[in-house]
Structures are given as C-alpha cells and as structure tokens.
Amino acid sequence: MKNGAFKIILGFIVAIDLAIWYLILTPSTAGGSVLYFLNVGQGDSTLAILPGGLPGQGVKALIDGGPANGLAKKNLEEILPINDRYIDLVLISHPQTDHMGGLPDIFKNYKIGAVITNGEISENSVWQEMQKIIKENNIPQIVLAAEDKIKFNNAKIDILSPNGGAASVNDSGLVELLDINGAKALFTADVSAETEKYLADKYDLNVDILKVSHHGSKFSSAASFLSKITPAISIIEVGKNSYGHPTGDVLSRLADIDSQIFRTDQDGIIKIDFKNEKLTISTLK
Secondary structure, eight states: TTTTOOOOEEEEOOOETOOOOHHHHHHOOOOOOOEEOOOSSSSSOOEEEESSSTTTEEEEEEEOOOTTHHHHHHHHHHHHHOOOEEEEEEEOOOSSSHHHHHHHHHHSSSEEEEEEOOOOOOOOOHHHHHHHHHHHOOOOEEEOOOTTTEETTEEEEEEOOOOSSSSSGGGSSEEEEEETEEEEEEOOOOOHHHHHHHHHHHSSOOOSSOOOHHHGTTTOOOHHHHHOOOOOOEOOOOOSSSOOOOOHHHHHHHHHTTTTEEEEEOEEEOEEEEEEEEEEEEEOO
C-alpha cells in the first residue's frame, strides 16, 4: 500500500462525527475487506464489505444503487448469501437516477441500517418513492458534507466534498475516501474537473483505487488530478450509452499514469480483496 501496510480489521463500530449514530451492535468477525464494483449498466453502485456484524456476513456499505433496471439487486443476490438481507449503510452520492434508481427495489428487499445523503432532494418519482420507504421503515437518514467522517476501528470514510459551493448537481455529489488501515479507495461520483482540482489542492490524495468520475466523461479525470492521486487501479462503472463513455481521452490519461483499468461493461462485477497486506482483483461475469 502507498500509505501504510494493510492489516486485518477485527471490529466494526460505525460512528458519524460525535457518535450520533451507532449502527453496528454485534461482535466482530476476523477476515479481510472486499469491494464489489457492481455491473449495473450506465450507472454507479459499489458494495463494501468489512468484518463485523452478523457472524460470516460482515458489515455492508452500499455506495449508490445504479439505475432502475434491477441489476443492482440482482448483483447483490449473486454476491450475498440468500439469508443475508441486511445492509448497514447506504450512501447516495446525489439524487440522479443512474445513482439511485435501483435503491427503491433494494430497500423493499433488504433491511437498511441508515441512509447517508448530501442533503439535496429531488421531485423525481424514484426519489419520492425512496423517501416514502425510508419514512415507513423509520430508517435513519443523515446529511453529510466535506469534513464529516464515518469511523470504524481500523477503517474510515472521509467525506471530502461537497463543500457548499457546487455549481451543478454533479459537483454537489458526495466524494468519499475509504481508508482501510492505509489502503485507500476514492469514490468521485460524477464530479467535474473543477471539483477534482479543488480536491487535489485541498487534500493529500495518493490512492490505491479510483472509482473514475462520471463513467469516464471527458469533463472529468483531468490529467493534473490523476498525476497527483496516481491510482494503481482505476474502475470505470459504465454501460451501453450514447455519451461516448468512457471517452478515449480519459482512457489515455489513465494509461499515461500506468493505472490498471477495469470496466464493468467489459469485466462485469469487479471484486477487490483487501487481505494480508495485498489487494487481489478478480471479475465476476
């Protein structure tokens, strides 16, 4: 790892800021951590599993839920045991349907511990349906922004953005830095090169894994940003689209920094294991 050796996490207690919410109540279990970049088509959805929670199941954080095509739920059913119907934390980067369209279906089929948003609302029917389910099931909903943290023993999620000055819906999205005892993964939602510059100037970002912004749009993944954060692995969550994502420009810029590129449209579900000071990558088609 670039910033310290990765070690097995032995426990998982989530605290948001001043311990407002405690989400994990059961004893921890030994083992490594896993990221699944889900194959949901033209949209974002990533499942992080860390030791803790119910024995043999781990603690689960879902970052976005992809579009309303049922693929996020289908992916989860392929990954998780049939009796595992609990997701500890759902983070919604911003209220656009390619990031949240699949969540109502997931919320109807899984028990959710808490929902994290950036505080923005939408008149979209998907957002309204999701809010109805959240209210009916008394799911805690928490608004986070830059400088907030979610901590759990040897791992944490730092919220790097938004900082209140976003000029667009995309740039208002939650940007999360997942740090598992020194192994770092950066989730950039759909932010533009302008927000990337803000992040690079404000934070000391040197990451192992990058979830490439905006499905590989030419307006993101600036060369100056990539050369500063130097991800060893870059994941593009993308499907069939009319936007030209991922663009050749972005693919070239990632190649220029020798980042290993994986794409959900070509590789299917991308699994990254954090264990024994190593990252192991595999694909599930």
